[in-house]
Amino acid sequence: MSKPLRADARRNRERVLEAAQDVFAAEGVGAPTEAVARRAGVGIGTVFRHFPTKEALLEAVLVERLRGLAEHARAAYAEPDAGAALFGFLEHVVAQSAAKNAFADALAGAGVDVSSVFGEVRAELLGAVEALVLRARDAGALRPDVGPVEVVAVLVGASHAARWAPEAARARTVAVVLDGLRAKR
Amino acid sequence: MSKPLRADARRNRERVLEAAQDVFAAEGVGAPTEAVARRAGVGIGTVFRHFPTKEALLEAVLVERLRGLAEHARAAYAEPDAGAALFGFLEHVVAQSAAKNAFADALAGAGVDVSSVFGEVRAELLGAVEALVLRARDAGALRPDVGPVEVVAVLVGASHAARWAPEAARARTVAVVLDGLRAKR
Amino acid sequence: MSKPLRADARRNRERVLEAAQDVFAAEGVGAPTEAVARRAGVGIGTVFRHFPTKEALLEAVLVERLRGLAEHARAAYAEPDAGAALFGFLEHVVAQSAAKNAFADALAGAGVDVSSVFGEVRAELLGAVEALVLRARDAGALRPDVGPVEVVAVLVGASHAARWAPEAARARTVAVVLDGLRAKR
Amino acid sequence: MSKPLRADARRNRERVLEAAQDVFAAEGVGAPTEAVARRAGVGIGTVFRHFPTKEALLEAVLVERLRGLAEHARAAYAEPDAGAALFGFLEHVVAQSAAKNAFADALAGAGVDVSSVFGEVRAELLGAVEALVLRARDAGALRPDVGPVEVVAVLVGASHAARWAPEAARARTVAVVLDGLRAKR
DNA sequence: GATGAATGAGGTTTCATTCAT
DNA sequence: TATGAATGAAACCTCATTCAT
Incomplete structure (x- = not known):
């Protein structure tokens, strides 16, 4: 353009x-x-x-971050085990988010209209996650009633939960949240 | 005082x-x-x-909210079914948070040092939640490896996930996150 | 209000x-x-x-100045000689404008939407000038085909002309411009 | 140079x-x-x-405009009727100024030191106007007590008056101002 | 010579906080 | 005690000017 x-x-x-x-x-x-x-x-x-404007800068940061997520998701597809691919991706992102302390903040930051930002990247991210989701669902590693939208939302929730939990409880907390996504045995 | x-x-x-x-x-x-x-x-x-100071006002808001949570948790204890008591409490809080758009925002708001605020209310909230947790665990409705700290963290995560999810996917998303807390089978 | x-x-x-x-x-x-x-x-x-805003300040200055003009015009009405009342007023204003260097500047200042400012004061100023105009016209001291609107516009022109003319030519220049208002003998 | x-x-x-x-x-x-x-x-x-510098640009614009005026004045000399030549020139300039909204603004623009700009063009403009003035004076169409300096200053005043007057009163206002230049019958 | 990205002083405006009424 | 006017540091943003490409 x-x-x-x-x-x-x-x-x-x-x-x-x-x-x-x-x-x-x-x-x-x-x-x-x-x-x-x-x-x-x-x-x-x-x-x-x-x-x-400052808002434009904030949006750009957010877009960049989402683009990075999408890239990660695509890379994760290389992992042959369908379940490991999806959950490995999720865990990695949460760990990174908690460490950098940024994803959660940027998303919740007042004034940034999340939906408006999504324009282009939304499709990219959801598409990449969908690939992981479909395969994991077929492999019986994922609840059959959730799609990429729910997975991303859960990912956001997990990141926040991780930030809130005290250090000692963090790992278990994240495991609990992501566990909700697994298919009931 | x-x-x-x-x-x-x-x-x-x-x-x-x-x-x-x-x-x-x-x-x-x-x-x-x-x-x-x-x-x-x-x-x-x-x-x-x-x-x-403004920060004091922000803290007071947060404390008030946490106090409200604690009160809710205590009230929930009246419900005889242990599982329903805990999960009903969690669902109610998430629904209210998403609607009022406030809990999540206030928590993630930059600059508020969450841990320092906790001082007094922390004990109150965790105590109230613990009562629910212990009973639910005994009743086999809750994963045995989580305590009140994890439950509250998951609650925070669920609130954020709900805010992020599009309207249509919200209910399912929350269910998924909270599901992670339930005891397997 | x-x-x-x-x-x-x-x-x-x-x-x-x-x-x-x-x-x-x-x-x-x-x-x-x-x-x-x-x-x-x-x-x-x-x-x-x-x-x-700064623009509001600029407007307020202009309004104040116009209000001052109106007051001057009303005061001038006390002079019994109708012609002297009107032309004395005009000459006085021009002299003062040239000296303070402000009226002309403020009016011509870029960005100030003159017409919008006029709201209230416009009526006040035109009303006061009209009183002088009507009397001077009746007394045969003013061209019969001009009203208060033209008189004020000429006043503005005279102020600018005075600012532009070199010191030595200033008095004659103003006299020339205002002369255009006098009735042809 | x-x-x-x-x-x-x-x-x-x-x-x-x-x-x-x-x-x-x-x-x-x-x-x-x-x-x-x-x-x-x-x-x-x-x-x-x-x-x-920006100021140099502003000055150049002004010089250009004055040069244009001078040229106009020289061209007007071709008109055989001495009075028509001078007043036609003045009316034309005022009309053009009001329309382009530029002459007045540029002149009144804060910060431009008008006198310094005049250096070269001043002589050119005054010279061209003087030719019109002398002839008109001889022909009895111009007040005998004004020279090119006053004429130009009045021209400036007329332009501003035109800009200030509401559309309906503009023509009459300009006529009034320029009338001051005519010889008393 | 032409370009337009980079610079940073300085302008307008906001807002937490103080204090006279 | 309550009020809201005053304060001024600091935020956002603009724009004349420079300089590497």
Whole structure:
């Protein structure tokens, strides 16, 4: 669509996005945009050139994160065991989310209209998860009455549960939540 | 601790708290304190007289909510069926949270140090939940390896999952998450 | 309409308005709002409490100025000689405008939608000028084909002409412009 | 003075100047320089290559406009009727100014030091107007006590008066102002 | 010469908090 | 005690200007 960015511009855009990820993860979405600029090593004007409002930046971070999830899901498909593929993917994402503290925050952050962001990435993510879901369902490793939408929602719930649980109870808590997805033996 | 407030002062405190609940739920924790004052029908000075900082107000909202949860849990104990008591409590809370859009938001709101808030109410909430948990476990309605801490964490996760899921998938999503808590077969 | 301001608030509002008049006159409408605050001896927040945007402040200055004109016009009516009343008023205003350098600037300042500002004051000003106009017309001192609207427009033109003319030619220039209003002998 | 520009550079300079005229007329002198570049269809760097500061660009626009006036005045000299030549010129300029909304704005724009701009063009404009003035004075069509300086100042005033007057009163208002220049019968 | 990305000072505006009324 | 006006730090955002491509 938009003409391809100049090489340096593209590099900066990525640096800003990465910095935003880190900063918002560490300090919450209320962190000043200037902190993002500082961490990216660019002037504040550069941030606003690439993302014309703070909300746009927040959305971009979220989109990036969802894109990453989709990629992960696609990669997980390589695992031959259908159940392991799906649940391995879910566990990995939850672990990473809890560690980086960002996914949950960004999603729940006030003001970001999640559904509007979804536009393009939604299809990509759900598609990738669906592949895992269908195979796992066929293999009898997944409750037959849930589809990709429910799986992603449960994933979100698991991430939040992990963040809330004290360290000692975290692993068991996540296991419990994800267990709900498994087919009754 | 603090000297008993005059009757009108106590009433104001409650009105402010209620207004804060509504406003932060509807507009996110970034909403200006003055919006809370307006909704409570008091001057902004009154808000700050009762809650010396915005963070204190946020904490009070959270505490209030947790206290409400604890009360709910205690009330649920009246239900004779142990399983129904626990799961009825959980479902009710999730439904209410999703509807009021508040619990999840307040918890995830950036900057509120959840653990510090817990001080007093933590014991109260966990105690009330524990009563439900022990009985349900004895009755074979709950996985034997989870305690009140995990149950509350799963509750948080379920609330978030419900908020994230599209309307049509919400009920099933919640059922799935809570299902993880039930004893196998 | 709006409840009467507290005494101190009213005093501040006036100080801000006065300061804005001075600052914009001296440095142009592009002067920073903070300069207005400084000159008024108040915090910048106070300026924005009274005038929620810079444009609102600009409009208020203009309204104030027009109100001043109207008052002047009413005062001029006391002069018994009908012609002297009208032309004395016009000359006085032009002289003052050129000196304070503000009227012309404020009017021509980009972005201020003059017509929208007029709302209330327009009637007040035109009414006051009309009184002078009618009497002067009856006395044969004014062209019979012009009304208050034309007179005010000519007044604006004369102010600008005065600002543009070099010092030496100023008086004659103004005389020429206002002469256009006199009845042909 | 400056070495002759390459053909394409000269063309760019002209396009920028024209664009600046339009943009500043339409959006006021506060319009961003980038808007000028966009309208001219060149990069912003090109604008700054030709006009090292925004103020220089503003001045160039003004000079261009004054040069246009001078040219107009010279062309008007062709008209044999001395009075018609002068007043036709003045009326035409006012009409054009009001229509393009630009002359008045550019002149009144804050920050432009009008006198400094005048340097070269001043003589050119006054010279051209003087020719019209002298002939008109000799022909008894112009007040004998005004020279080119006053005439130009009145022209400025008439333009502003026209801009201020409501549509219906515009023609009469301009007539009134310019009438002041005519010799008393 | 032309381009447009980068810069960062500075402008407008918001909002938590204080304090005179 | 309650009020809401005042405060000013800090947030978001713009834009004149520079400079690598």
